Amino acid sequence: MQFLPELTLLGAALVIFLLSLGKTDTDKMKTFAIGLGAAVFGATLLSFGQEGTLFFDSYKIDLYSQLFKSLITGAMLVVLILGRKLKDIKNSVHPEYYLFMFISVLGLMMLVSSIELLAIFVALELSSFAVYIMVPMRDDSGSYRFQMEAGIKYLLFGVTATGFMLFGMSYMFGLTGSTQLPVVMEKLALLYDQPAAVIAIMMVLAGFFYKLAIFPFHFWVPDVYEGASNETTAFIASVPKLAAVALLIRIVSMVNGEGQVILNILMACAVLSMFYGNLSALVQTDIKRMLGFSGIAHAGFILLGLLTFQLSGYANALYYIIGYVVMNLACFLVICSISSNGENVQINDLSGLHKRSPLLALTLAVALFALAGIPPFVGFMGKFMLLAGALKQGYLILVILAAINTAIAIFYYLSVIRVTFCSDPVNNGRISSSLFTNATAFVLLLIIVIMGVAPQPFINFTTSAVQSIM
Amino acid sequence: MDQLLINPDYPHILSSLIFLPLAGALLMLFIRNEFFARFWALGITTLTAILSVQLVSAFDTTTSKFQFVEQYNWIDSLNIQYVIGVDGISILLVMLTTMIMPLCVLASWSYIKTRVQPFMICLLIMETAMLGVFMALDFVLFYILWEAMLIPMYLLIGIWGGPRRIYASIKFFLYTLAGSILLLVGIIWLYKTNNYSFFIPDMMWQEYSLTAQIYLFLAFFLAFAIKVPMFPFHTWLPAAHVEAPTAGSVILASVLLKMGTYGFLRFALPITPEATTLLMPYVLWLSIAGIIYGGFTALAQQDMKKLIAYSSVGHMGFVTLGIFVLNIEGLEGAILQMVNHGITTGALFLCVGMIYERTHSRDLRSATGVGKYMPVYVTFLTFFALSSFGFPGTNSFVGEFMILAGTFKHSVPLALAAIPGAVLAAAYMLRMLQKIVWGGTDNPDQSWLKDLNLREIIILCPFLFFVFWIGLGPQPFIDLMHISVVNLLEQFHTHQGQAVAAAEFILH
Numbered sequence: 010m011q012f013l014p015e016l017t018l019l020g021a022a023l024v025i026f027l028l029s030l031g032k033t034d035t036d037k038m039k040t041f042a043i044g045l046g047a048a049v050f051g052a053t054l055l056s057f058g059q060e061g062t063l064f065f066d067s068y069k070i071d072l073y074s075q076l077f078k079s080l081i082t083g084a085m086l087v088v089l090i091l092g093r094k095l096k097d098i099k100n101s102v103h104p105e106y107y108l109f110m111f112i113s114v115l116g117l118m119m120l121v122s123s124i125e126l127l128a129i130f131v132a133l134e135l136s137s138f139a140v141y142i143m144v145p146m147r148d149d150s151g152s153y154r155f156q157m158e159a160g161i162k163y164l165l166f167g168v169t170a171t172g173f174m175l176f177g178m179s180y181m182f183g184l185t186g187s188t189q190l191p192v193v194m195e196k197l198a199l200l201y202d203q204p205a206a207v208i209a210i211m212m213v214l215a216g217f218f219y220k221l222a223i224f225p226f227h228f229w230v231p232d233v234y235e236g237a238s239n240e241t242t243a244f245i246a247s248v249p250k251l252a253a254v255a256l257l258i259r260i261v262s263m264v265n266g267e268g269q270v271i272l273n274i275l276m277a278c279a280v281l282s283m284f285y286g287n288l289s290a291l292v293q294t295d296i297k298r299m300l301g302f303s304g305i306a307h308a309g310f311i312l313l314g315l316l317t318f319q320l321s322g323y324a325n326a327l328y329y330i331i332g333y334v335v336m337n338l339a340c341f342l343v344i345c346s347i348s349s350n351g352e353n354v355q356i357n358d359l360s361g362l363h364k365r366s367p368l369l370a371l372t373l374a375v376a377l378f379a380l381a382g383i384p385p386f387v388g389f390m391g392k393f394m395l396l397a398g399a400l401k402q403g404y405l406i407l408v409i410l411a412a413i414n415t416a417i418a419i420f421y422y423l424s425v426i427r428v429t430f431c432s433d434p435v436n437n438g439r440i441s442s443s444l445f446t447n448a449t450a451f452v453l454l455l456i457i458v459i460m461g462v463a464p465q466p467f468i469n470f471t472t473s474a475v476q477s478i479m
Numbered sequence: 480m481d482q483l484l485i486n487p488d489y490p491h492i493l494s495s496l497i498f499l500p501l502a503g504a505l506l507m508l509f510i511r512n513e514f515f516a517r518f519w520a521l522g523i524t525t526l527t528a529i530l531s532v533q534l535v536s537a538f539d540t541t542t543s544k545f546q547f548v549e550q551y552n553w554i555d556s557l558n559i560q561y562v563i564g565v566d567g568i569s570i571l572l573v574m575l576t577t578m579i580m581p582l583c584v585l586a587s588w589s590y591i592k593t594r595v596q597p598f599m600i601c602l603l604i605m606e607t608a609m610l611g612v613f614m615a616l617d618f619v620l621f622y623i624l625w626e627a628m629l630i631p632m633y634l635l636i637g638i639w640g641g642p643r644r645i646y647a648s649i650k651f652f653l654y655t656l657a658g659s660i661l662l663l664v665g666i667i668w669l670y671k672t673n674n675y676s677f678f679i680p681d682m683m684w685q686e687y688s689l690t691a692q693i694y695l696f697l698a699f700f701l702a703f704a705i706k707v708p709m710f711p712f713h714t715w716l717p718a719a720h721v722e723a724p725t726a727g728s729v730i731l732a733s734v735l736l737k738m739g740t741y742g743f744l745r746f747a748l749p750i751t752p753e754a755t756t757l758l759m760p761y762v763l764w765l766s767i768a769g770i771i772y773g774g775f776t777a778l779a780q781q782d783m784k785k786l787i788a789y790s791s792v793g794h795m796g797f798v799t800l801g802i803f804v805l806n807i808e809g810l811e812g813a814i815l816q817m818v819n820h821g822i823t824t825g826a827l828f829l830c831v832g833m834i835y836e837r838t839h840s841r842d843l844r845s846a847t848g849v850g851k852y853m854p855v856y857v858t859f860l861t862f863f864a865l866s867s868f869g870f871p872g873t874n875s876f877v878g879e880f881m882i883l884a885g886t887f888k889h890s891v892p893l894a895l896a897a898i899p900g901a902v903l904a905a906a907y908m909l910r911m912l913q914k915i916v917w918g919g920t921d922n923p924d925q926s927w928l929k930d931l932n933l934r935e936i937i938i939l940c941p942f943l944f945f946v947f948w949i950g951l952g953p954q955p956f957i958d959l960m961h962i963s964v965v966n967l968l969e970q971f972h973t974h975q976g977q978a979v980a981a982a983e984f985i986l987h
Contacts, residue, residue, distance in 0.1 A: 321556070383626055383627065383629065383630060384623035384626045385627050389623070389626070393619070393663070394557065396663070396664070397557060397667045397670065400667045400668060400671055401671055408664055408667065409664055412660045412664050413660065415660055416653075416656060416657040416660045419652070419653065419656050420653060423633075423649055423653070424649070427637065427645055427648075427649060430634065430637060430638055431637040431638055431644065431645050431648070432645070465555055468554070468556045469556070472556070
């Protein structure tokens with residue numbers, strides 16, 4: 010029962026693998042994949058409240074891991090729905106695409122439960138390699154091979170980051186003689202004034218900085234976001250980030266108080282991420298690139314929660330990433346629906362969207378206002394709590410810099426909303442979105458508003474989840 | 480918590496005022512018929528206005544405490560509460576808001592032809608946010624509504640606005656947001672310093688260090704001065720006013736600008752009293768600069784909306800002047816003038832909107848000689864223009880007179896510097912009147928113009944009523960605010976220890 014979600018997912022992946030061997034009806038395949046995704050999501054929800062360890066104490070099941078697993082599978086389900094048509098993926102490889110997506114999610118689910126260095130490494134690689142393949146699976150319509158460039162970039166940067174992480178892990182093992190995270194951290198706690206310990210922790214963190222796209226491990230973001238198909242980008246922009254935050258919290262929460270050097274490094278990364286992301290996003294014309302850069306800035310905000318080294322800070326970071334993923338998925342839902350053949354969407358293509366599809370325009374506007382941090386949406390509440398938490402620790406300058414970044418960010422979000430609502434459509438065709446998509450958009454909107462207006466239950470929940478790993 | 484007064488007869492009146500328009504906006508989503516949508520919005524706003532009359536009739540003018548208070552926990556982990564109440568400073572602004580909204584709906588009756596339901600939804604959400612801003616006693620609640628208001632206002636300008644609406648709406652949004660971002664940092668700092676509480680009355684009259692007060696004041700000043708707008712932060716205002724639809728202009732002029740001055744009264748004075756005293760001279764001279772600058776610029780405008788927008792800069796300069804002379808005449812005059820400006824300028828924007836609906840031009844030259852064919856219209860216009868430059872017998876005269884009296888008490892050179900502003904106001908308003916009322920009628924030919932219809936007369940009548948009521952018998956309005964203002968000033972003067980020390984240090 011404890012391993013039920015993973016087993017369900019593995020079973021689903023195997024079924025898809027069997028289907029991929031023969032010829033399949035693509036339409037049925039899509040519905041089937043969504044069904045499997047829903048089944049996995051359901052199984053994860055069922056396993057809520059389970060606790061225990063598996064595999065010789067290297068795999069821990071607690072509220073924290075189960076919360077992340079349900080978030081990951083929930084996000085996967087939304088990605089499956091919004092990318093239902095897989096517009097820019099060749100029909101013949103649809104089953105394989107789903108197979109790799111499921112395997113990647115399996116890796117991520119294992120990642121959030123792993124508390125042993127090697128298990129973490131294996132799980133991370135399992136999820137990464139599947140995504141490395143998903144990126145170049147885009148149909149090469151123009152023979153420009155953008156997707157190949159994106160795939161190679163994603164792979165090379167990913168492998169480098171993994172190398173860093175593995176190197177850091179070897180330091181950890183060398184310093185402590187164990188690969189069990191609890192033991193490692195207990196022993197490392199005595200060594201925080203040692204450069205070797207700092208290097209070890211920072212290098213391990215680097216692996217997850219890459220997934221979350223934090224400066225200076227962000228270089229892959231714009232090209233991969235642009236080169237991968239819309240559905241793949243939606244996946245990369247949301248699901249792995251959840252797992253990355255899970256692991257960042259797990260590792261950072263073990264650094265307590267004493268880690269002044271680590272604190273300074275995290276601060277620098279946070280500020281640089283915000284400024285780099287927001288300033289670069291200002292000049293983008295491709296909406297996926299813009300969202301990529303904005304993602305870098307948001308990752309910087311998440312670090313604000315981590316570097317408080319407080320339970321409440323981790324809970325806020327968790328709240329923020331949940332909100333971020335929801336807002337991001339809402340944006341990608343609109344992007345995937347607008348793009349008629351799966352081509353990239355320029356910001357100008359959105360002009361007059363309010364006439365072509367009012368619901369999609371509303372979804373996009375709310376999601377972008379929320380990303381910009383305008384109340385009463387979840388983005389504001391998240392930012393507000395992160396800032397309040399950081400200021401509680403006395404990081405006034407940091408908070409002011411973050412606040413300034415909010416002001417910078419509003420410009421590019423607003424310019425998208427501007428073309429959506431305030432200009433006339435170039436292309437007058439109405440966008441037909443299915444009932445299914447509309448319902449998903451509505452649910453995402455509702456989550457964005459409810460999490461922003463009544464955050465208390467969510468905060469309680471994230472706090473108790475984080476508490477379970479402290 | 481002794482600053483709060485819970486009124487058992489009306490336990491939820493403020494919440495109903497806030498949430499009625501919001502509920503109306505949500506139900507509007509299900510209305511398909513545009514005609515019905517207009518009536519629905521009118522009904523909701525009228526109902527809110529009627530409710531607010533009850534509020535003012537039950538308002539206790541013998542106490543400076545916050546009345547009709549409602550208090551609930553909202554976000555426990557950060558100690559954020561949903562707590563609302565009104566006192567003498569905010570009640571007039573609440574009334575102004577509720578009274579003006581039905582008229583805004585009426586003014587948009589035929590002006591808005593496309594996407595009526597979204598327009599009305601924006602108006603109703605605006606009303607919720609504006610009322611909430613004036614009632615909020617929790618700083619986070621205040622900030623959320625303060626910011627949330629930007630979204631519907633942005634859409635009002637950006638979708639239903641004039642030709643340069645995109646530029647104007649983005650400028651409006653960016654200016655206001657950028658201004659208030661440091662306010663947020665200030666709020667969190669206050670929260671940390673005040674034992675992790677966002678409760679506004681608890682933040683007032685505390686002994687913060689002078690340095691902290693100065694930084695806080697600057698954060699407040701940036702946010703509120705942009706909203707007022709004070710010279711030199713006013714550049715978003717003409718753009719936004721000119722491009723906004725009539726109802727948007729009226730809301731902007733009548734209510735939104737008051738939020739800046741309300742912010743000074745509610746936050747800057749009580750939370751940073753000593754910094755206020757130290758920085759007061761600079762604010763006063765900025766106000767003078769705004770009065771003179773607004774007057775001269777208005778004198779040069781051909782676009783009627785721009786003319787009134789720049790006149791707003793001047794009028795709001797008078798308001799900040801009255802606030803920062805920090806005596807009873809000045810403060811009461813300032814609050815009264817906030818209401819007056821809301822009435823008069825709102826009415827003037829409506830008048831311009833009515834011309835615009837007919838001639839599709841706001842140019843002064845294309846409106847010359849309208850008076851001959853629209854006698855009813857110019858009668859209204861004349862009264863509002865007279866009120867705008869403070870003609871005795873109209874509302875603005877009382878307000879400006881009190882402000883100037885307070886200024887004379889504070890410093891004679893300052894008052895003398897403000898006088899030309901009043902003269903300039905007469906100059907630009909008479910110039911406008913002269914062209915519209917008595918200008919030649921053959922270029923362009925105005926003979927086809929129809930005079931005001933019944934709906935338009937109904938819109939303007941309440942404004943005229945208040946112009947004369949406040950102009951001839953302002954006492955009831957002053958009574959409403961008097962105790963609160965007296966209390967504010969008393970407290971203010973007892974919290975000047977550090978400022979006095981600093982002043983002595985500078986002098987010696």
